[in-house]
Amino acid sequence: MSELFVEKYPEQARLIRLAFTASFIALGVGAVFGLLQALHRTDILRIVESPTYYTLLTGHGVFLVVTFTIFFLVGLYQWAVTDSLDRGPVDPRVTWTWYGLMSAGTIITAVTILAGFLGDPPEVLGSELSADVLFTFYAPLQANPLFYVGLVVFVVGTWLAGADWFRTWLAWSRDNPDERIPLPTFMVLTTMIMWYISSIGVAIAILAFILPWSLALTESLNPTLTRTLFWYFGHAFVYFWLLPAYLLWYIVLPKLSGGRLFSDPLARVVFILFVLLSTPVGIHHQYLDPGISEGFKFIAMTNTMFLLLPSLLTAFTVVASMEHGARQRGGEGTFNWLRALPWRDPAFTGMALAGIVFAFGGFTGIVNAGMNINYLVHNSVWIPGHIHTQVGTAVALTLMAGSYWLVPQLTGNRLVNRQAGLVQVVLWFLGIVFMTNSMYRAGLFGVPRRTAEPEYSFEYDIGVGSMAELNVQLALGGTLLFVSAMLFLGIMLLTAFNDDTEPLVDGTIPPALSGPEDSPPVLDNLRLWIAIALVLVVIAYIIPLASIVDRGGLFGPDIGPFPVFVQITDAIPTVFYSLGALIA
Amino acid sequence: MRISPPRLLLIVAFVLVVFLEARTVLAFFGVAVSPLESAIAAVAVIAVLVYWGTRPVDEEPTEE
């Protein structure tokens, strides 16, 4: 058994534990809000007024898909870089700075959201302290400026984290000039390249348009432009949730199965494809937006269909690695090897179940991605169905399962109660199937998403069964998910305090069957991939953005920067006259 | 026990999932199964599974 991570890198382990703590707190709050939404929408239990539902929903979205996922990501990536390069960061102060920025940003944003629950929120920076704008903050919905400030501070933190990992890698490669980038670090670096390229879009949307507008510095903005900038970032954002799960599937799952990763080169190809393709597809979230012509939507759709490739490659590589592991453990036959897998291990089982759900959710994603059938499901509750199978399970359940393996190595404590862990992952699986089956079916019959009152007073003609039945199913699924989330947090809390025990995990990652020596060196040429990614982005976005600005103006119709200049020039003589009057 | 508890748990979970999704699938072929019917069927199958799974391995079958 190798030395434990916490013994080898105590400071890194502390940082990762703190990142996971932030992540898990967000998961807990998000899960409470999720349960309340599930019960509210179905009119089973309503503890807030329906208008306050948007406060819940904003909190649910932001805490789960921004705080929970990204804090977990930075913790996991810190582990991956440290462990695979076998060294700490160049300057730990930088590491603590990005952690501090991310935490500060989270607190600022969380306060603005939670203030929405107050009957009479205070005035801050010229407007009411609230942020009922959902995690997509589409204009003209407007939040208190602090909401955006918090998001910016948080994102700057993640940028710094990426810079920190690049710096660690550069220092490592000076000491190891002829070595290939170790696979986990390669995954971290490519994820961050994708993140830099894409998050520029949302940064511009906030800093140039939304924040000044919320501070009343500018009078208006062009909603199509800010939406398009948001979605320029949005699809890469969903991969930012997904890639930590991929890292666990590629690096940890084969090991848990008792084997080795099938192919290191294939894993590199997959991550490069994400760098290239995850940004020039964003318009697929805007198929129904007016103001973007069909041709650009078609380009986005084509790119999106290409994105199926890395996911299918992943499915085959990961299942092949699992089969290899099962055969190492004595599994035989065409399908009988499945029985030889370590199903009693919650880390393994959680990831395997997450993978199964991901495959089904992927098929529903193809529906969303088709320009024509998208019209059927757009803005219906089908979309939260898709969200919960993908980020809500493929990602969330994988991260929870990964915690069962990682947290003992970060704390030096034994995982309490593996059986409870197994029950937890199975409960999540059941809960998600119940909840999303209901969401998908209801969505197909036009039941809307993002509303406290999906039914008002009319009857949906549900093809199979009744609305009442779908509601019960949704509430039941949501409750199972909630119980599962609480069980997970309980196990983590007890493990954190489970001192004087020895963990039972072994942290060594075996080498891949087909290792980096089999992959062409060009795969590690990050500059090349960045260049190609930028070219694709320019092709997909320059003309649509130009035409949006041309039609709707940079700051909204008739409010361009030009009259502002005119006013300044008008003002100059006035200033001189007044100065002259003063002197005279 | 004829089967380890973790496996039994997983199989029970999959049975529930199969029954739930089967209703949707069957509806495509015009076969309507009510929630109650499918719940009863699922519970029956699970009961049999649990009964079978928790019997000692070396016990002689009690039924003919």
Ligand code: HEM
């Ligand atoms: C405790 C378990 C959970 C329950 C009961 C739950 C329930 C719900 C419900 C009922 C909605 C639909 C609200 C509506 O459209 O009116 C929703 C939306 C959403 N959920 Fe969850 N959820 C849970 C966990 C998660 C997790 C783990 C994630 C992601 C990591 C997640 C991400 C989202 C997102 C992004 C939305 C859409 C928000 C929006 O439309 O702005 N949920 N959730």
Ligand SMILES: [Cu+2]
């Ligand atoms: Cu997308």
